[in-house]
Amino acid sequence: MTETALKAPFPGVFYRSPSPDDAPFLEEGQAITAGDTIGLLEVMKQFSEIPAEVSGTVVRFVVEDEAVVEAGQTLLIVASDE
Amino acid sequence: MIKTLLIANRGEIALRIVRAARELGIRSIVAHSSADAETLAVQLADDAIEIGPPQASKSYLNAEALIDAARQYQVDAIHPGYGFLSENADFADAVHRAGIIFVGPSGDIIRRMGDKAAARRTAKAAGVPVVPGSEGEVPSVEQACRLAEEIGYPIMIKASAGGGGRGIRIAGNREALMKQMPTAQTEARAAFGHGGVYLERFIPQARHIEVQILGDGEHVVHLFERECSLQRRRQKLIEESPSPALDEATRAELCESAVTLARHIGYSGAGTLEYLFDEHRREFFFIEMNTRIQVEHPVTEQITGIDLIREMLLIADGKPLSLQQSHIHRSGAAIELRLNAEDPDQDFRPSLGTIETLRWPSGPGIRIESGLYPGYRIPPFYDAMLAKLVIWDQDRPAALARARRALDELILEGVTTTASLHVRLLADPHVRDGNVHNQFLEQWLEHYQQEVSA
Known part of the structure; x- marks a missing residue:
């Protein structure tokens, strides 16, 4: 098992769900495939979906919903098999 | 008497209001988020207060925090600027209940004109044409x-x-x-x-033309029109006055209809009535009213010589409108170019960074509205607009030539902006001839993007 930190590609506000009324894209313990959306990053009122770079299982979120993040800051940790 | 003013906004408009307040001898307090402690508005205001974290929902949209700040500084009035809470009727009411002047119309008027269907009914009742x-x-x-x-x-x-x-x-x-x-x-x-x-x-190829008005609850005057047809995703990029599409008779009719509607509702403050103009049928239709100051207000200030923010503050202070329609004249042509932190060659992707080199254009007829300075780090949390270049000259061709000269003089390094797009747009024969409509820019950009990728 390797743990990979998925990081914010640019600074902004991180959202775990597509809108306040929706369920989060991911929950801890959930299996994900590379390319799945892990959350949204808002920069200057534009929202970008952030894709997972690896497949595996979500170990934990490091930042909370609506957190202000810097470029390169870890968003969540994923455990992979290889 | 307004002696102290809380400014519930950020960026260039907060700075614009600080300046107007200073000239009237009003003490200004800028309410800001933790991300905006270093802005020029904060630096130039008499005082500043942090109201919350960077996210707008927790700061600039936090009515309670703003009213607390207003109480703490015992301000007489709150200016909401544009965006954020500027057209929030509940906020206007809450400010009023707190015994503070809201610089703008009453909550009831905001509510009535903010609801599109209600605004339309009101316009029809006043005899103003609607789509x-x-x-x-x-x-x-x-x-x-x-x-x-x-x-x-x-x-x-x-x-x-x-x-x-x-x-x-x-x-x-x-x-x-x-x-x-x-x-x-x-x-x-x-x-x-x-x-x-x-x-x-739906009117294809309509022009977006709006009329600036000022009212004191009883008397209403107009300050002519602005044409804002050059929009991308309904965000204006270039605005100008006068509109190259209007003849004098249509202009007079349009502006008079705006005054009629504003008077009908007993409007108080600065407001803008937006219209669609069907150039082929020579018909205009009221679409909506913005019950606040607008981004492009300097265009009107340049052709009329009237300071709209100052007028707003005087009206809010309970003074009757000092302007009479017969004393409001327009002169020359003004055009505003919005510089946004977006890359026009990359589908307007937001561009973040720190301002390195900055040289503003200057000289005759050039006005810069911006909070930028070398070393300023652009926060990712808010609107992408960094600056407005407002150009005035004696007529439209001269103003366009001056705008091109202004862009030549501009040096802004550290972040990618829409300046390069303006250079290309001002060189386009349709733009030069004022021969545009509200879908023009998006269609033009499709060709432009193809050229960029070719």
Whole structure:
């Protein structure tokens, strides 16, 4: 098992769900495939979906919903098999 | 008497209000988020107070924090600027209840003109032409289809609670309308918390022309029009006055209709009435009113010589309008170019960074509205607009030449902006001739993007 930190590609506000009324894209313990959306990053009122770079299982979120993040800051940790 | 003013906004408009307040001898306090402690508005204000974290929802949109700040500084008035809480009727009411002057109209007027369907009814009652459409909200698909036959296709389905171009769908025929109507209602409910929609004729290639007014609750004057047809995703990029599309008779009629409507509602403060102008039929239709100061207000200030923010503060202070219509004249032509932190070559992707080199254009007829300075780090949390270049000259061709000269002088390094796009747009013969409409820029950009990638 390797743990990979998925990081914010640019600074902004991180959202775990597509809108306040929706369920989060991911929950801890959930299996994900590379390319799945892990959350949204808002920069200057534009929202970008952030894709997972690896497949595996979500170990934990490091930042909370609506957190202000810097470029390169870890968003969540994923455990992979290889 | 307003002696102390809280400015509930950020960026260039906060700075603009600080300046107007200073000139009137009013003490200004800028309410800011933790991300904006280093802004020029904060530096130039008499005082500043941090009201919350970077996210707008927790700072600039936090009515309670703003009113607390206002109480703490015992301010007499709050200026909301544009965006954020500027058209929030509940905020205006809450400010009023706290015994503080809201620089703008009453909550009731904001509510009435902020609801599109209600604004439309009001306009019709005042005898102001509106785009042919439904009387208020349309509850059922059957009713929509029946009405659409009278109004004519293509037809727009618009969310009553929408705004800024959001919550609009266009149906070209009956089948499309039947399919889109339920989706539009669901979307409206999800996006705005209210599923009501109404119908309106869609006018292709219309021009966006708006009229600036000032009212004191009784008297209303207009300060002519602004044309803002050059928009991308309903965001204006270039605005100018006078509109190259209007003849004097139509201009007079348009401006008079705006005054009639504002007077009908007893409007108080600065306001803008937006119209669609169908150039082929020479018809104008009222579409909505913005009950606040607008981004492009300097265009009007340049051609009339009137300081709109100062007038807003005087009106809010309870002074009767000192301006009479016969004393308001326009002179020359003004154009505003918005510099946004977006890369026009990369589909307007936001561009973040720190301002390195900065040399503003200057000389005759050039006005810069911006909070930028070398070393300023652009926060990712807010609007992408960094600066407005406002150019005035004796006529439109001269103003365009001066605008090109201004762009030549500009050096702004550290972040990519829309400046390069303005250079290309001002070189376009259609733009040069003022021969544009509200879809022009998006169509033009498609060709432009193809050229960039070729």
